[in-house]
Amino acid sequence: MSPQAALQAKLKERVELSALNTLGVSATARFYIDVTNLDDLRGALAWAQVNGHKTLVLGGGSNLVFAGDFAGLVIRIQMAGRYWEQADETGATLVLGAGENWHHAVLYAASTGYRGIENLALIPGTAGAAPVQNIGAYGVELCDTLVSVTALDRETNERVCLDNAACGFTYRDSLFKRSPGRYIITAIRLRLSRKKPLQLGYRDLEEYLGETLSQELDPLKVAEAVMAIRRRKLPDPDIIPNVGSFFKNPVVAAEQFHELQSAHPSVVGYPQNGTVKLAAAWLIDQSGWKGYRNARVGVHNRQALVLINHSGGTGRDVLELASDIRQSVQKRFGVELEMEPGIVGG
Ligand code: EPU
Secondary structure, three states: OHHHHHHHOOOEEEEEOOOOOOOOOOOEEEEEEEOOOOHHHHHHHHHHHOOOOOOOEEEOOOOOOEEEEEEEEEEEOOOOOOOOOOOOOOOEEEEEEEEOOHHHHHHHHHHHOOEHHHHOOOOOOEEOOOOOOOOOOOEHHHHEEEEEEEEEEOOOOOOEEEEEEHHEEOOEEEEEEOOOOOEEHHHHEEEEOOOOOOOOOOOHHHHHHOOOOHOOOHHHHHHHHHHHHHHHHOOOOOOOOEEOOOOOEEEEEEEHHHHHHHHHHOEEEEOOOEEEOOOOEEEEEHHOOOOOOOEEEEEEEEEOOOOEEEEOHHHHHHHHHHHHHHHHHHHHHOOOEOOOEEOOOO
């Protein structure tokens, strides 16, 4: 079979995407393909270009909202594989194919005794999606361990290797998010350590671990603690469809924070480099949205930052709710909330 014929055989038409986005909203892809290697990825992109179709690259579907159907080609990245490089007495580099499940990779690294990503347990999605929004939780961000990203640069059609600095990471942001569509991540490299101190300072984690002595802990125990905390507070997307935090924590100037504090003494904020990162969950909670639900969608009752698709909600239902929340937070606190997931389709 010629490469073109092999590619054609993998292409599907009119594929329902509700099982492929963790918000569980219904949307149809006009064309769809699973890609497991670079040749198929290049072939799929060339096919879309020749036939004049837009493309959408999908990982675990855990950070996007389908506002409607997607009229072009959905390419689901399924590159598998994980292996170690440059192992020495201090650490080793874990290489992950972009399609690897992130949480499984965390458990694998932690159970092998390597430190660095254990606080990022149970974050839904794939390894290839992790750099896009620089995933973070419990005091750790992906950029703390990421060495490099291998990607296909669609401007040149060349494979590139971008080091940590080139990825331009900031809080929930990166080069990949700022130049949407340009890079398709195929693998990531993480430098993990055997010795680096465990990061136990985040309040929830500290409270959960209580009197446990840090010398009794190992990365797997920390990952298990994070899993227990997340299971208590955050809905499992397999049971209650959601995309995690729906908004970023807004960063405001110190003066604005002090003004907010005088009007609302319990406002939650974390100072950082002369600015203050506000807890969006607190703003939403105080605006009365926590636990709100209409017939189809709502706000989680244990973490106000998480929107939920309770029963057959569409992407538009979720986006309408998000817009109502933004307006009420703006009106009450004068703070603009920025959405974290991307909006696609429609
Ligand atoms: N709070 C409320 N009401 C709520 C929930 C929280 O008032 O319903 C207040 C509490 O004062 C709490 C504070 O908000 O101390 C912060 O809450 P939390 O520790 O749960 O963290 P977060 O800032 O809401 C961020 C990440 C989460 C990550 C947690 C833990 C963002 C946008 N979200 O949430 O990431 O798990 O910290 O590190 O930065 C995700 O991105 O999908 C995600 C779940």
